[in-house]
Amino acid sequence: MIESPWPEISFEDRIGTASFNVHHTAHIVVDGKVCADCSxxxxxxxxxxxxxxxxxxxxxxxxxxxxxxCGTCYMVCNREGAITWNYPEGGYGVVFKRT
Amino acid sequence: MPDVDVIVVGAGPAxxxxxxxxxxxxxxxxxxxxxxxxxxxxMYGGVVYPRILDQLIPExxxxxxxxxxxxxxxxxxMTDTKALTIDFRSQAWGAPPYNGATAYRPDFDxxxxxxxxxxxxxxxxxxxxxGLLHDANGHVSGVVTxxxxxELTASVVIACDGxxxxxxxxEGLYGEFDAANYTLGVxxxxxxxxxxxxxxxxxxxxxxxxxxxxxxxxxxxxxxFIYTNLDTIAVGLVLKLPKLAAQKQRPEQLIARLKAHPAIxxxxxxxxxxxYSAHLIPEAGISMLPTLAGNGILxxxxxxxxxxxxxxxxxxxxxxxxxxxxAGQAAAEAIRSKDTSVAGLAGYQRRLEATFVLKDHRKLRxxxxxxxxxxxxxxxxxxxxxxxxxxxxxxxPEPKPGVRKIVAQERKRVGIRRRDLAKDGLAGLRSFG
Amino acid sequence: xIGVCLKWVDRRPEPAGVGGGPDQPDERFAGVSAAxxxxxxxxxxxxDLAGGEIVAVTVGPAAADAVLRDALAAGADRAVxxxxxxxxxxxxxxxxxxxxxxxxxxxWCGDYSFDRGTGSVPAFVAAALGIGQxxxxxxxxxxxxxxxxxxxxxxGRRERLAITGRAVLSVEGGTALLRRAPxxxxxAKPVIDVVVxxxxxxxxxxxxxxxxxxxxxxxxxxxGSTALDRIRTLTAAGATVAHGETVTLDPPAAAERILxxxxxxxxx
Ligand SMILES: Cc1cc2nc3c(=O)[nH]c(=O)nc-3n(C[C@H](O)[C@H](O)[C@H](O)COP(=O)(O)OP(=O)(O)OC[C@H]3O[C@@H](n4cnc5c(N)ncnc54)[C@H](O)[C@@H]3O)c2cc1C
Numbered sequence: 001m002i003e004s005p006w007p008e009i010s011f012e013d014r015i016g017t018a019s020f021n022v023h024h025t026a027h028i029v030v031d032g033k034v035c036a037d038c039s040x041x042x043x044x045x046x047x048x049x050x051x052x053x054x055x056x057x058x059x060x061x062x063x064x065x066x067x068x069x070c071g072t073c074y075m076v077c078n079r080e081g082a083i084t085w086n087y088p089e090g091g092y093g094v095v096f097k098r099t
Numbered sequence: 100m101p102d103v104d105v106i107v108v109g110a111g112p113a114x115x116x117x118x119x120x121x122x123x124x125x126x127x128x129x130x131x132x133x134x135x136x137x138x139x140x141x142m143y144g145g146v147v148y149p150r151i152l153d154q155l156i157p158e159x160x161x162x163x164x165x166x167x168x169x170x171x172x173x174x175x176x177m178t179d180t181k182a183l184t185i186d187f188r189s190q191a192w193g194a195p196p197y198n199g200a201t202a203y204r205p206d207f208d209x210x211x212x213x214x215x216x217x218x219x220x221x222x223x224x225x226x227x228x229x230g231l232l233h234d235a236n237g238h239v240s241g242v243v244t245x246x247x248x249x250e251l252t253a254s255v256v257i258a259c260d261g262x263x264x265x266x267x268x269x270e271g272l273y274g275e276f277d278a279a280n281y282t283l284g285v286x287x288x289x290x291x292x293x294x295x296x297x298x299x300x301x302x303x304x305x306x307x308x309x310x311x312x313x314x315x316x317x318x319x320x321x322x323x324f325i326y327t328n329l330d331t332i333a334v335g336l337v338l339k340l341p342k343l344a345a346q347k348q349r350p351e352q353l354i355a356r357l358k359a360h361p362a363i364x365x366x367x368x369x370x371x372x373x374x375y376s377a378h379l380i381p382e383a384g385i386s387m388l389p390t391l392a393g394n395g396i397l398x399x400x401x402x403x404x405x406x407x408x409x410x411x412x413x414x415x416x417x418x419x420x421x422x423x424x425x426a427g428q429a430a431a432e433a434i435r436s437k438d439t440s441v442a443g444l445a446g447y448q449r450r451l452e453a454t455f456v457l458k459d460h461r462k463l464r465x466x467x468x469x470x471x472x473x474x475x476x477x478x479x480x481x482x483x484x485x486x487x488x489x490x491x492x493x494x495x496p497e498p499k500p501g502v503r504k505i506v507a508q509e510r511k512r513v514g515i516r517r518r519d520l521a522k523d524g525l526a527g528l529r530s531f532g
Numbered sequence: 533x534i535g536v537c538l539k540w541v542d543r544r545p546e547p548a549g550v551g552g553g554p555d556q557p558d559e560r561f562a563g564v565s566a567a568x569x570x571x572x573x574x575x576x577x578x579x580d581l582a583g584g585e586i587v588a589v590t591v592g593p594a595a596a597d598a599v600l601r602d603a604l605a606a607g608a609d610r611a612v613x614x615x616x617x618x619x620x621x622x623x624x625x626x627x628x629x630x631x632x633x634x635x636x637x638x639x640w641c642g643d644y645s646f647d648r649g650t651g652s653v654p655a656f657v658a659a660a661l662g663i664g665q666x667x668x669x670x671x672x673x674x675x676x677x678x679x680x681x682x683x684x685x686x687x688g689r690r691e692r693l694a695i696t697g698r699a700v701l702s703v704e705g706g707t708a709l710l711r712r713a714p715x716x717x718x719x720a721k722p723v724i725d726v727v728v729x730x731x732x733x734x735x736x737x738x739x740x741x742x743x744x745x746x747x748x749x750x751x752x753x754x755x756g757s758t759a760l761d762r763i764r765t766l767t768a769a770g771a772t773v774a775h776g777e778t779v780t781l782d783p784p785a786a787a788e789r790i791l792x793x794x795x796x797x798x799x800x
Pocket of ligand 1: 138378
């Protein structure tokens with residue numbers, strides 16, 4: 001593993017460089033009951049926006065606000081019904097500028 | 100009577116080109132985009148190959164929002180401590196009609212959509228298409244949007260809704276879903292002064308550089324890239340989904356790892372992150388191709404998995420623009436002959452087969468699998484770089500070993516079977532040759 | 533007539549460069565604030581309940597037509613743009629708006645915009661029209677009989693208002709969520725009246741064009757024989773300081789007192 005020669009920025013600062021026009025309702029819904037007995041938890045490592053966070057009681061905490069709407073989570077998820085994935089309402093969600 | 104002739108879903112390169120063609124053919128066309136403006140949801144590595152635009156916007160280079168013209172293209176094979184680069188440059192690529200160009204998608208896609216509007220297409224932004232309408236015969240007859248009173252009918256719907264295409268899936272045009280057909284692209288746009296970029300990358304003016312990297316993605320199969328914009332650089336990775344999900348490093352950690360590589364660090368050092376972004380790529384080419392037409396519906400661009408992606412080889416925008424253009428032509432033709440069934444829309448597949456869109460895909464059909472294979476990803480970089488290292492190393496007083504000997508020794512040391520090497524070599528020749 | 537003021541601004545401006553004034557917004561990232569959206573929604577609710585014609589107005593360049601198209605799609609009856617370059621001073625903007633709203637019974641505004649607005653436009657509009665004002669409303673109740681509203685005061689206090697006559701109302705963003713424009717609304721061809729004001733004023737008031745800095749003031753060196761003493765004097769550490777000053781004056785004298793204090797502190 002190569003060590004970074006300069007400190008990386010925090011994830012909050014990183015995701016803060018992108019813009020999100022957040023809608024008041026979630027476009028992705030995660031069923032915590034299904035996740036509770038999932039041991040592989042692909043979403044936690046794969047989601048580029050780091051929206052899936054394991055909780056101490058073995059559950060998964062999910063935030064929809066700073067989502068790139070890429071689709072990685074539902075594609076890597078192995079559990080039927082765990083993730084209900086939609087695009088946010090038109091006009092809301094991520095807005096790229098220099099991509 | 101339907102409300103309009105054609106509804107194009109998604110104002111990416113595919114959708115805008117479809118709309119340009121249809122509007123110029125005098126068809127009433129509505130282009131629906133879910134983002135607040137075209138390009139706002141779109142992210143890619145960074146190089147467009149716009150020659151296909153010669154057919155739609157003559158001298159497009161005079162007005163397209165281009166950052167730099169790629170005159171230098173490097174392919175880098177690396178391990179944690181070594182790197183072997185093939186570096187090519189051509190000044191011809193810095194003058195009309197050019198070859199590749201770096202551009203920001205929120206600029207490029209918005210510009211292309213402006214041409215659709217100028218041609219007479221109606222652009223509706225901030226509106227997500229949530230489903231398809233069907234007539235009594237089960238033919239697609241329009242779309243449902245997320246707006247009140249949100250249904251709209253048309254003779255043909257062209258789905259240009261990108262890699263996740265829920266419309267194509269809803270219509271059953273895709274075969275069985277397999278996450279292994281997709282890669283995740285993540286990138287950082289890093290700000291650096293223009294003269295620093297010019298100096299580090301050895302270019303001047305609006306000349307730019309495209310670096311593709313293999314062997315930089317840790318245990319995950321994929322590839323890396325660096326592209327120069329005017330005063331930013333794009334540094335990113337393309338990661339095979341199942342492999343990414345099966346290990347422990349997060350995407351941004353893998354980028355940090357690439358940025359720390361001794362061959363990369365001097366290029367990116369001090370760059371301030373201006374934007375972090377991510378997007379999926381349909382990576383499997385022809386082997387994941389959906390049915391491209393249904394009754395009253397066509398698929399174009401990433402929605403049809405027409406992105407030509409083979410690890411480090413990434414051409415999607417040109418395939419999207421071309422397929423969108425041909426879909427527009429086929430739809431106009433079908434409406435003229437009053438047959439928008441699959442049979443009436445057959446001109447689409449015919450055009451794709453006759454041009455680079457499907458010809459290139461067929462030629463490179465083995466490439467995605469080969470480039471992302473475990474051997475190419477995890478064994479060949481070590482093999483190639485250590486052969487180079489030994490060729491260039493002066494081991495006095497030992498005499499120089501012959502190249503053939505080095506190759507044989509290193510192959511054995513790295514653990515590549517001769518049979519596999521021959522097989523992959525042949526596959527490479529067949530794909531790229 | 534029910535008036536709505538909509539300011540076209542950059543919703544994600546780049547940080548202004550050194551000495552940077554209000555730049556022309558990037559059209560793709562421009563729009564109106566949540567507060568302006570709420571203002572439009574209240575106008576729509578008022579009309580749906582009590583009738584009337586909604587006129588949405590923006591002061592800005594041609595690109596600002598976008599916010600009027602959205603307002604028409606959402607249900608505004610008429611749209612007017614007063615043609616001025618971006619960044620006209622608040623007074624000018626308010627005078628322009630007042631010209632269009634000469635007949636308006638109610639004028640709805642957002643209480644702030646995204647850029648560094650002062651929130652003074654609604655008050656200027658009310659002054660120009662010579663009608664009442666209720667600014668910074670945090671809750672509104674539209675009724676056939678009139679409008680009830682709750683206004684934020686200093687110190688967490690609230691003021692309850694019953695608005696019956698002509699008035700300019702400015703609302704906070706959280707008071708209402710703008711309804712989603714129907715698809716047909718977006719497909720309809722918008723008609724926007726463009727008013728070209730007779731007297732042209734330059735894009736930005738010179739005084740607006742740089743960040744505010746209080747004037748430097750000269751201080752006598754602090755008294756004290758040791759460095760510690762001098763620092764104590766300078767920072768007033770340990771001393772009991774009077775927090776403000778309460779005076780009772782009639783309005784003209786009070787205004788004069790405020791001005792002299794601001795002058796003394798270097799603000800004007
Ligand atoms: C990391 C990465 C690097 C890449 N690098 C390159 C490269 O260097 N060069 C290159 O040529 N290609 C590259 N590509 C591929 C290229 O980006 C795509 O192939 C191309 O964008 C496809 O164009 P499209 O029009 O088909 O789809 P998109 O560009 O994805 O456009 C789809 C549009 O549809 C809209 N949309 C989606 N769903 C709906 C809906 N339901 N309702 C309304 N609107 C909707 C979206 O908002 C979007 O605007 C890269 C891709 C990635 C992810």
